[in-house]
Amino acid sequence: MPTRRRRSEAPRRRWPLYALFATGALAGVVLWAYAPSLPAETLIARYTNDRSRFIDVGGVRAHVRDQGNPDGVPVLLIHGSNGSLQVWEGWARELAQSSRVISVDLPGHGLTGTWPRDEYTVEAYADFIEVLIDNLHLDKVVLVGHSLGGAVAWSFAATRPDRVIQLVLVDAAGYPRQDDEVPLMTRLARTPVLGDIGIYFKPESMVRRSLRDAYADPAQATPDRIRRMAELQRFPGNREATLQRARTQEPLDPTPLRRMDVPTLILWGGKDRWVPAADAFRFQNDIKGAKLEIFGNLGHNPMEEDPKATAATAAAFIAGAPLPPQPAEPTPPPEPEPAGADHAVQPSVMPEKD
Template sequence: MRRLMKLLRGTVLIIILFIGGFVVFNWAPDLPLDELKARWAQSPSMFVGIDGMQVHIRDQGPRDDPEPLLLLHGTSASLHTWQGWVEQLEHKHRVISIDLPGFGLTGPFPDGNYTVERYQRFLQQLFAQLKLKRVTLIGNSFGGQLAWLYALNQPQQVGRLVLVDAAGYPRQSNSVPLGFRLAQNPILAPLMGKILPYKMIESSVRNVYGDPSKVTDELIDRYYQLTLREGNRQALRERFHQVKNTGYAQLKQLQVPTLIIWGGEDRLIPVFSAERFATDIAGSRLVIFEDLGHVPQEEDPLRTSAALITFLGD
């Protein structure tokens, strides 16, 4: 019995030491906003006051464009995910990209409300602040869900719609990034507010690429550091808890010219969702890139932006 008790105490001690070492090694406090801005908010970044937030925005290209392109990123991403597209488009189009509330450098909603209705109100405020009358609205993943909902609710403000691996239907994922799974776990999620393994972010980013070898150290650094913006980790947990997939039954009512771009290797929102969007939105065009993943605009901006340019009639 004594030998067994010693063995148990030894095992418990090893477990405690292992957990302690893991926490110490992966301890990740919030990074100062000024430090993040110095690296990730270089020109032409600017910050616009909307509803108590300083919203990170890049507004590029000719200001006399009658129908600017407004780009909305997905979960845990930032406006940087569109940079390759912006470089291809800004010579002819006004291109506006933003960090949505709860992500990037914008940070959390002051009221802690992350419902899709709250995001819809934010977009209305953004339109008013930037004096936008009508845009081509483009969204990837969660940003795509916000985009098609906005087109349904404010059709007079959306001239064209572009959905890039968009969310919105009940999800049937083949694979979910580890970071997303932990953020949705009620037991482990609070712990992620104090620790953030770099390898977990690396694994999550590679998971959403069709070709993980394209994921660079700088790309992982960007996702990792912007996750550490004060309030973003709590916002992610709340967003997963509060956002519901609703409204998709109304997609058949959309009258907006729509382009659907999808990665054939998307395991988070598999390609059958693309086909469902194409069926539900009358007259829409579907372009599938068989080798790309969940963020095709980031993984291969040249090929995917070419599909957009064709749709725009440039």
């Protein structure tokens, strides 16, 4: 009787093992990439200096630097998206001799963090700037804005022209982009679930790529700048505010620019990869009497790439601004009248002699 051939054993199912391995690898990547918020006290100690102070602005503890000539024209500097007041350090040094230079971290940025209003649109930031100016007891300021801060600056000037002496726009946002021109990170942030999870990944690599694109010279994306921007994004509440801003900011309407009558300087980097130089000419055409200066070898952050040259252009423009009113001198008390003086009332206007 022939020997029966044994049935070959069924192959083991290995997919559970593969699934377990894949899950473990994914968990490892998530744990490696996950970056919780950093302690506020640590970042405040690291990124403040002797000119920093915190003041209440609309219920938020805002990080402000107020420096320079206290009797000079007040110049308020507004940074861009995911930036901080440190981007203006070069300009602060250059302008401090003649101007009073004020810089601030917007809500959801830098060391300011979130605010009770919980809105991070251009319109909300314009309201924030008005309260800041009031709290600093200023009547008018020269308003300087970069990128998103530029949109805040011109929106403020368009709605509150009586509070603005002059306007300086540095590679400012203002004109709607086509869908294919919206940055990848903004599109990802607007994607449900993916955006909610993605904000908690380590930002260093994204910041490095972003800053290399922001400068005409990638070497300007120094380790210190990358570290500062990445760490300040991890200030408590900042990433959640960034996500909300990406999802709630409506396209800007540039129509009010045509009605503005504020002395304006437009300053632009000719190699800006984010906001094309064509927009600089659109601003010049829309704002009556606007002056335009393009720095052909600079990128989106010209005030950082060449602070001396760009600040010199701004300083020359600001030099034509009127000085803020000085406090009135106290009126001395009247001297006592000599005895026997004539107290006859004289007419307020003496008649002319024939």
